[in-house]
Amino acid sequence: xxxxxxxxxxxxxxxxxxxxxxxxxxxxxxxxxxxxxxxxxxxxxxxxxxxxxxxxxxxxxxxxxxxxxxxxxxxxxxxxxxxxxxxxxxxxxxxxxxxxxxxxxxxxxxxxxxxxxxxxxxxxxxxxxxxxxxxxxxxxxxxxxxxxxxxxxxxxxxxxxxxxxxxxxxxxxxxxxxxxxxxxxxxxxxxxxxx
Amino acid sequence: xxxxxxxxxxxxxxxxxxxxxxxxxxxxxxxxxxxxxxxxxxxxxxxxxxxxxxxxxxxxxxxxxxxxxxxxxxxxxxxxxxxxxxxxxxxxxxxxxxxxxxxxxxxxxxxxxxxxxxxxxxxxxxxxxxxxxxxxxxxxxxxxxxxxxxxxxxxxxx
Numbered sequence: 001x002x003x004x005x006x007x008x009x010x011x012x013x014x015x016x017x018x019x020x021x022x023x024x025x026x027x028x029x030x031x032x033x034x035x036x037x038x039x040x041x042x043x044x045x046x047x048x049x050x051x052x053x054x055x056x057x058x059x060x061x062x063x064x065x066x067x068x069x070x071x072x073x074x075x076x077x078x079x080x081x082x083x084x085x086x087x088x089x090x091x092x093x094x095x096x097x098x099x100x101x102x103x104x105x106x107x108x109x110x111x112x113x114x115x116x117x118x119x120x121x122x123x124x125x126x127x128x129x130x131x132x133x134x135x136x137x138x139x140x141x142x143x144x145x146x147x148x149x150x151x152x153x154x155x156x157x158x159x160x161x162x163x164x165x166x167x168x169x170x171x172x173x174x175x176x177x178x179x180x181x182x183x184x185x186x187x188x189x190x191x192x193x194x195x
Numbered sequence: 196x197x198x199x200x201x202x203x204x205x206x207x208x209x210x211x212x213x214x215x216x217x218x219x220x221x222x223x224x225x226x227x228x229x230x231x232x233x234x235x236x237x238x239x240x241x242x243x244x245x246x247x248x249x250x251x252x253x254x255x256x257x258x259x260x261x262x263x264x265x266x267x268x269x270x271x272x273x274x275x276x277x278x279x280x281x282x283x284x285x286x287x288x289x290x291x292x293x294x295x296x297x298x299x300x301x302x303x304x305x306x307x308x309x310x311x312x313x314x315x316x317x318x319x320x321x322x323x324x325x326x327x328x329x330x331x332x333x334x335x336x337x338x339x340x341x342x343x344x345x346x347x348x349x350x351x352x353x
Binding site: 011045056072091177191192 | 204
């Protein structure tokens with residue numbers, strides 16, 4: 001849950017990028033890092049294996065500016081997508097304020113998407129959260145690949161609750177900021193409702 | 196699920212006073228108080244020399260991983276951790292269930308003295324954070340009551 005510091009007038013929120021292995025979660029964060037003004041971002045930390053697969057998490061702190069006198073800080077995290085890192089994924093979800101599910105649009109990753117989404121729901125439930133009650137968006141990544149499934153097909157199987165969804169090509173930045181912006185918006189809107 | 200953490204002027208002053216005193220009494224370089232979700236709550240000593248944002252996230256990750264290990268071993272929690280370096284060492288301990296107290300120290304002090312002083316600070320900090328937890332649960336006005344969609348859009352305009 002968010003940390004509201006009335007003393008220093010700061011709001012800290014935690015956003016988590018979830019999805020199957022190699023779907024582009026880290027690439028989303030890298031693009032955001034590369035395109036953000038230096039004064040608005042902190043250091044990006046990647047706890048990765050020697051082959052650059054996420055081992056524990058990536059972390060990117062963003063300061064987006066002030067709203068009504070409150071500085072808004074978003075801490076972006078990715079989880080390790082590979083199936084066997086489930087224990088680590090659960091830890092990253094602790095204290096989450098908003099979730100982005102990054103799906104891999106390629107046909108051969110269809111089952112991996114489904115499995116990862118079920119895993120997200122399950123792991124959230126274990127922490128006492130309900131995905132349907134959290135600020136939540138979906139990004140269909142890798143839209144540039146020839147074997148990408150149609151958005152309609154992906155949406156039907158991955159976005160039954162019809163949360164905001166975006167087409168993405170994280171390597172070139174397509175949809176990356178639209179996704180982040182919508183998620184941040186949903187999180188702040190949730191905060192507006194009060195505690 | 197942890198409830199929302201809030202901080203107010205009055206409690207922050209009390210916490211800051213305890214952190215400042217701990218830093219002096221233990222002869223540590225820096226003291227950090229970090230929320231288990233990775234947000235920095237308070238700092239004392241030479242914290243300005245540090246990348247506290249990155250440190251907070253990594254410390255929280257470390258404590259979360261250690262908590263995961265404890266769970267697998269059917270331990271409730273490992274309440275303390277100690278990392279010894281050539282120049283700098285770190286003592287991590289939990290304050291209640293939500294806050295991590297971090298002491299960074301060098302050869303100017305000893306792990307024994309640090310642990311002794313930490314114990315006293317923990318005892319003083321626990322009731323303050325319990326009070327804050329109560330305040331977080333009691334109904335209060337949202338910090339962003341009048342926020343509009345335009346306000347949110349403006350955050351992303353540049």
